[in-house]
Amino acid sequence: xxxYFPDEVLEHVFDFITCHKDRxxxxxxxxSWHRIERYSRRRVFIGNCYSISPERLIARFPGVKSLTxxxxxxxxxxxxxxxxxxxxxxxxxxVLAETGIGLEELRLKRMVVSDESLELLSKSFVxxxxxxxxxxxxxxxxxxxxxxxxxRFLRELDLQENEVDDHRGHWLSCxxxxxxxxxxxxxxxxxxxxxxGALERLVSRSPNLKSLRLNxxxxxxxxxxxxxxxxxxxxxxxxxxxxxxxxxxxxxxKHAIQRCKSIMSLSGFxxxxxxxxxxxxxxxxxxxxxxxxxxxxxxxxKLTKLIQHCRKLQRLWILDCIGxxxxxxxxxxxxxxxxxxxxxxxxxxxxxxxxxxxxxVLVSAGCPKLNSLLYFCxxxxxxxxxxxxxxxxxxxxxxxxxLDPVRPDPVTNQPLDEGFGAIVQSCKQLxxxxxxxxxxxxxxxxxxxxxxxxxxLSIAFAADSDKGMLYVLxxxxxxxxxxxxxxxxxxxxxxxxxxxxxxxxSLWMSSCEVTLGGCKTVAENMPSLxxxxxxxxGQTVFNLDEGxxxxxxxxxxxxxxxxxxxxESNQTYLKCRGxxxxxxxxxxxxxxxxxxxxxxxISGDDDFIISESNNFKLQSQLxxxxxxxxxxxxxxxx
Amino acid sequence: MEVGLKMALKGGGGGDHVGGCEKEKMGFEExxxxxxxxxxxxxxxxxxxxRGFSETVDLKLNLxxxxxxxxxxxxxxxxxxLNKEKNLLLSAIDPAKPPAKAQVVGWPPVRSFRKNMLATxxxxxxxxxxxxxxEKVAFVKVSMDGAPYLRKVDLRMYTSYHQLxxxxxxxxxxxxxxxxxxxxxxxxxxxSKLMDLLNGSDYVPxxxxxxxxxxxxxxxxxxxFVESCKRLRIMKGTEAxxxxxxxxxxxxxxx
Numbered sequence: 015x016x017x018y019f020p021d022e023v024l025e026h027v028f029d030f031i032t033c034h035k036d037r038x039x040x041x042x043x044x045x046s047w048h049r050i051e052r053y054s055r056r057r058v059f060i061g062n063c064y065s066i067s068p069e070r071l072i073a074r075f076p077g078v079k080s081l082t083x084x085x086x087x088x089x090x091x092x093x094x095x096x097x098x099x100x101x102x103x104x105x106x107x108x109v110l111a112e113t114g115i116g117l118e119e120l121r122l123k124r125m126v127v128s129d130e131s132l133e134l135l136s137k138s139f140v141x142x143x144x145x146x147x148x149x150x151x152x153x154x155x156x157x158x159x160x161x162x163x164x165x166r167f168l169r170e171l172d173l174q175e176n177e178v179d180d181h182r183g184h185w186l187s188c189x190x191x192x193x194x195x196x197x198x199x200x201x202x203x204x205x206x207x208x209x210x211g212a213l214e215r216l217v218s219r220s221p222n223l224k225s226l227r228l229n230x231x232x233x234x235x236x237x238x239x240x241x242x243x244x245x246x247x248x249x250x251x252x253x254x255x256x257x258x259x260x261x262x263x264x265x266x267x268k269h270a271i272q273r274c275k276s277i278m279s280l281s282g283f284x285x286x287x288x289x290x291x292x293x294x295x296x297x298x299x300x301x302x303x304x305x306x307x308x309x310x311x312x313x314x315x316k317l318t319k320l321i322q323h324c325r326k327l328q329r330l331w332i333l334d335c336i337g338x339x340x341x342x343x344x345x346x347x348x349x350x351x352x353x354x355x356x357x358x359x360x361x362x363x364x365x366x367x368x369x370x371x372x373x374x375v376l377v378s379a380g381c382p383k384l385n386s387l388l389y390f391c392x393x394x395x396x397x398x399x400x401x402x403x404x405x406x407x408x409x410x411x412x413x414x415x416x417l418d419p420v421r422p423d424p425v426t427n428q429p430l431d432e433g434f435g436a437i438v439q440s441c442k443q444l445x446x447x448x449x450x451x452x453x454x455x456x457x458x459x460x461x462x463x464x465x466x467x468x469x470x471l472s473i474a475f476a477a478d479s480d481k482g483m484l485y486v487l488x489x490x491x492x493x494x495x496x497x498x499x500x501x502x503x504x505x506x507x508x509x510x511x512x513x514x515x516x517x518x519x520s521l522w523m524s525s526c527e528v529t530l531g532g533c534k535t536v537a538e539n540m541p542s543l544x545x546x547x548x549x550x551x552g553q554t555v556f557n558l559d560e561g562x563x564x565x566x567x568x569x570x571x572x573x574x575x576x577x578x579x580x581x582e583s584n585q586t587y588l589k590c591r592g593x594x595x596x597x598x599x600x601x602x603x604x605x606x607x608x609x610x611x612x613x614x615x616i617s618g619d620d621d622f623i624i625s626e627s628n629n630f631k632l633q634s635q636l637x638x639x640x641x642x643x644x645x646x647x648x649x650x651x652x
Numbered sequence: 653m654e655v656g657l658k659m660a661l662k663g664g665g666g667g668d669h670v671g672g673c674e675k676e677k678m679g680f681e682e683x684x685x686x687x688x689x690x691x692x693x694x695x696x697x698x699x700x701x702x703r704g705f706s707e708t709v710d711l712k713l714n715l716x717x718x719x720x721x722x723x724x725x726x727x728x729x730x731x732x733x734l735n736k737e738k739n740l741l742l743s744a745i746d747p748a749k750p751p752a753k754a755q756v757v758g759w760p761p762v763r764s765f766r767k768n769m770l771a772t773x774x775x776x777x778x779x780x781x782x783x784x785x786x787e788k789v790a791f792v793k794v795s796m797d798g799a800p801y802l803r804k805v806d807l808r809m810y811t812s813y814h815q816l817x818x819x820x821x822x823x824x825x826x827x828x829x830x831x832x833x834x835x836x837x838x839x840x841x842x843x844s845k846l847m848d849l850l851n852g853s854d855y856v857p858x859x860x861x862x863x864x865x866x867x868x869x870x871x872x873x874x875x876x877f878v879e880s881c882k883r884l885r886i887m888k889g890t891e892a893x894x895x896x897x898x899x900x901x902x903x904x905x906x907x
Contacts, residue, residue: 092758149763175765203765207862284773307766310773333770358760359770390760417760448761474759499758 068109085125111138119144132157136164144170159185200227227251241270251282281305298323341373345380353386371398378405399433403440413448422452435460458482462489483507505532520570531560
């Protein structure tokens with residue numbers, strides 16, 4: 015039936031399909047769907063900027079308007095990746111600009127963004143509307159000034175946790191008077207001062223402004239003026255919040271805050287005097303998101319009192335100075351809670367104030383809707399994890415970080431295998447898991463057996479042998495990202511099934527037992543993988559003996575071969591043994607092909623790379639079976 | 653980079669570059685790279701550790717606070733067959749006392765951005781909570797054109813420009829002696845002559861503010877100066893021509 019619809023109708027239908035995964039699936043049904051989907055695709059997600067090139071992106075999706083790119087591996091967040099590793103956005107912007115793509119939105123994570131790229135971006139795309147930078151670096155306020163000055167229809171400038179060199183605050187003044195389209199402005203991560211007058215004027219002329227996150231340099235009286243001008247705000251990030259609660263300034267602020275009846279998300283308090291928190295109680299009742307993870311100044315009674323006003327909270331990010339008791343208050347107040355993140359207030363690990371397993375158990379008991387957790391704690395017990403698993407079977411993300419990475423259950427002195435085992439067994443929708451504490455191979459057996467939906471796994475200081483890694487690789491069919499540090503996994507585990515890595519976005523292994531020889535073997539057998547080695551000891555990879563362990567290995571699937579911008583210390587191998595174009599000696603049966611496809615998780619990936627892979631050509635055949643028409647696809651390897 | 657409190661253990665790529673100053677201000681002890689048996693027995697040797705983990709942490713139970721311990725040779729035979737040792741030791745742990753924390757590169761897994769923000773935030777909040785007299789120090793580098801090396805002053809030690817000027821004069825006296833020729837020693841004893849030297853046309857005190865601009869010392873109130881001064885430079889008069897007018901211009905632009 016579908017075959018007889020004209021393209022425009024199909025395109026209209028596809029408009030309703032917005033999720034990346036679904037669009038990728040749609041594109042694999044048959045040739046005509048592939049074509050229609052291709053031309054109508056507006057949003058593309060690329061999980062690893064080195065897996066494909068901008069040229070190929072454009073060749074496949076000439077109508078792309080929104081691009082999401084991720085660069086450095088996740089462990090770069092923790093200083094495990096050299097600063098010059100890569101992840102440059104400039105080549106992408108350059109190619110997009112040169113081919114006349116009508117880019118409107120760019121979202122980058124862990125990429126190096128230079129001022130030149132921002133300037134080129136601001137001048138090349140007339141309709142550019144939205145820039146979101148998360149955990150990026152390489153730019154200064156000059157780049158921001160270019161965006162402000164040149165993007166005439168800018169709606170969103172969202173800077174999250176970037177390292178910005180911003181000692182000049184004039185970029186805000188670069189928004190022209192004609193710019194009235196801002197919906198979202200987040201500069202909380204900037205350290206420098208901004209032109210307050212320019213900020214006030216900007217907010218005044220932005221009637222659509224819904225999200226405003228200020229940095230530390232914005233003082234209270236400016237905050238008050240901004241709130242008076244923007245009572246329609248939905249998301250507010252407060253910079254400096256220091257005032258005398260008895261003063262006139264405080265009264266004015268209270269009045270201004272009370273007018274903002276739409277605020278549902280509150281964050282910041284980068285500088286705070288805790289006795290002033292009562293001024294925001296009036297809006298707490300509406301809050302669904304509260305982020306106090308940058309406000310160590312709010313703790314103890316003041317913190318719990320604040321939380322007691324937030325009955326509708328769905329997402330809470332706090333510091334561990336809340337303590338187990340404070341988490342008890344969360345448990346009894348925030349019945350709608352879905353996501354909890356508890357960060358260490360002393361990130362260097364002394365953990366004097368830290369929370370323990372008690373707090374987590376309380377929250378799990380009080381908040382049955384909890385599905386996402388990031389929890390830095392002093393200690394954890396198996397009993398607690400088992401209880402949590404029972405109370406909250408809906409976890410999608412479960413990331414536990416015990417500050418001492420090899421700490422056993424302090425009550426029983428046992429490893430935490432059983433506890434995490436309970437989590438993966440109970441939480442059938444679990445997609446992301448981070449482990450810590452004392453762990454043996456056993457926990458990985460459980461993960462391989464039960465974590466069927468697992469897509470991302472982070473392991474540190476765990477396991478006894480290669481078996482651990484093998485359980486995971488064999489068991490977790492949907493695994494996309496695996497990152498491992500300081501585990502006794504070696505070549506045997508790495509080489510058992512190198513084909514598996516084609517179904518994954520990436521694998522990171524550092525301080526493990528893998529040798530140069532092992533890495534070479536992977537690279538030589540898998541032309542579709544880049545294998546990068548980062549060696550800290552000052553030896554270039556060429557000087558390494560094949561039997562020597564590598565410090566860090568990062569491998570990822572790619573369609574475009576090894577990258578040319580790797581620093582010299584970092585080598586990628588693409589030497590392939592024999593012929594790239596191996597041909598099968600027999601045609602696999604249809605069932606085999608579908609089974610193979612399922613195993614390779616082709617249709618379930620949000621990354622379009624798999625569907626773009628050169629190794630397959632589509633053929634579609636239409637069968638008639640009783641009253642229904644069934645479209646079957648037949649795969650043929652090149 | 654401030655000296656003295658390097659927390660990095662292994663060479664470690666990019667290490668924990670937040671190290672140094674912030675840790676010092678947070679009252680952190682000197683690195684005690686101990687992990688394992690609580691009560692810290694100095695008798696050395698066996699500790700609770702995993703393979704790999706020990707490669708990143710020097711687990712010698714040193715009570716001395718040497719910041720840099722030699723890294724363990726990753727091929728050390730001792731590291732193999734650890735499991736047995738580990739099981740033995742687990743039973744020996746007194747669960748009532750948590751083990752001393754060791755510093756490992758990239759652990760706990762907190763984004764550097766967040767670490768930096770929290771470090772700054774705690775500095776500020778601790779100084780807010782104190783009686784407001786500004787207990788923190790404000791050391792800035794002072795360079796003088798022609799001097800072979802730089803000096804450092806704590807701006808919080810002074811309450812006025814005059815005091816700062818005196819201090820600088822004393823600090824850099826040895827360099828100006830040469831310029832005074834045979835009168836040298838006499839001039840050194842004569843404070844006012846030095847002040848004239850510094851305040852006169854030969855040298856101009858300038859400073860770099862938070863925005864990275866070079867400003868003339870003395871324009872703004874003392875407290876504001878201390879807040880915004882990042883470093884001092886005593887410029888030769890000839891180079892300072894045009895500095896003052898430029899500084900005024902910049903202030904006008906910004907307001």
